Amino acid sequence: DAGVIQSPRHEVTEMGQEVTLRCKPISGHDYLFWYRQTMMRGLELLIYFNNNVPIDDSGMPEDRFSAKMPNASFSTLKIQPSEPRDSAVYFCASSLAGTANTEAFFGQGTRLTVV
Amino acid sequence: AQSVTQLGSHVSVSEGALVLLRCNYSSSVPPYLFWYVQYPNQGLQLLLKYTSAATLVKGINGFEAEFKKSETSFHLTKPSAHMSDAAEYFCAVSGDDYKLSFGAGTTVTVRA
Numbered sequence: 001d002a003g004v005i006q007s008p009r010h011e012v013t014e015m016g017q018e019v020t021l022r023c024k025p026i027s028g029h030d031y032l033f034w035y036r037q038t039m040m041r042g043l044e045l046l047i048y049f050n051n052n053v054p055i056d057d058s059g060m061p062e063d064r065f066s067a068k069m070p071n072a073s074f075s076t077l078k079i080q081p082s083e084p085r086d087s088a089v090y091f092c093a094s095s096l097a098g099t100a101n102t103e104a105f106f107g108q109g110t111r112l113t114v115v
Numbered sequence: 116a117q118s119v120t121q122l123g124s125h126v127s128v129s130e131g132a133l134v135l136l137r138c139n140y141s142s143s144v145p146p147y148l149f150w151y152v153q154y155p156n157q158g159l160q161l162l163l164k165y166t167s168a169a170t171l172v173k174g175i176n177g178f179e180a181e182f183k184k185s186e187t188s189f190h191l192t193k194p195s196a197h198m199s200d201a202a203e204y205f206c207a208v209s210g211d212d213y214k215l216s217f218g219a220g221t222t223v224t225v226r227a
Contacts, residue, residue: 004158031213043205043217056214091158095213101147101166104215106158 004107006092012113018080021110024073025094033104034067034077035091043091049075050097082114117142117208119189121218129226134178134193136221138206141187148189149207149215150180159205165189176200201225 005024013019025032033048047057052069060067064083069075079086089111093104122137140146148165163174170182176199180191189206206218 033215042219045214045216048214050213056212093159093215097213101149101164101209102213103149103161103164106151106160108158 004094004105006107006110010111016081019082021077021090023075023092029094030097031095032075033093037089084114087114117146117210119206119208119218121206121221125222127224128196131195134196136191136204138189139187140208147209150191151205153203196225198225
């Protein structure tokens with residue numbers, strides 16, 4: 001398996017533009033997580049899905065952020081409009097349901113820079 | 116809600132020396148605990164996880180961690196540091212809701 005695949009790896013955009021980050025989880029995994037990593041705030045859970053259904057989006061910082069999972073093999077995180085403070089590394093992770101100590105597998109991340 | 120606290124944001128060790136990274140958890144129920152490692156410009160990779168089958172957990176790359184309920188700790192150790200151990204290490208906890216919460220991370224540098 002190729003693991004969790006995120007695209008793009010790097011994104012530079014201008015303030016006010018729409019940004020879409022993409023994630024393909026590991027086939028068969030039931031859970032999908034979106035995290036944001038910054039120097040100031042560390043790793044923050046933004047939202048997670050179970051069987052394509054959003055379970056908890058309490059970490060989504062503002063209405064400018066939205067996430068979807070239209071099917072089991074694809075998820076997007078969208079920021080519209082983007083702001084410089086959104087600059088961060090965004091990680092997608094997936095895991096298999098079973099017990100809660102099932103490990104999460106992380107993608108390589110998307111480094112977003114908003115100028 | 117579960118949470119973890121990592122003590123020390125930076126640790127510097129000599130090659131061949133003991134690596135000790137501290138993590139304390141806060142949980143009202145038996146927690147699910149993990150250690151992840153992040154190399155520069157990479158995603159997170161699982162080092163080990165606590166399964167309740169044993170209090171001493173062995174992971175990859177020679178790392179191990181000991182679960183101590185009386186101290187609410189899950190410290191990570193490696194007897195002999197290698198240059199390739201230079202990375203950022205994260206302690207994490209999850210509950211029955213599958214939400215994985217991370218500590219602030221500890222950056223390890225290894226001196227030759």
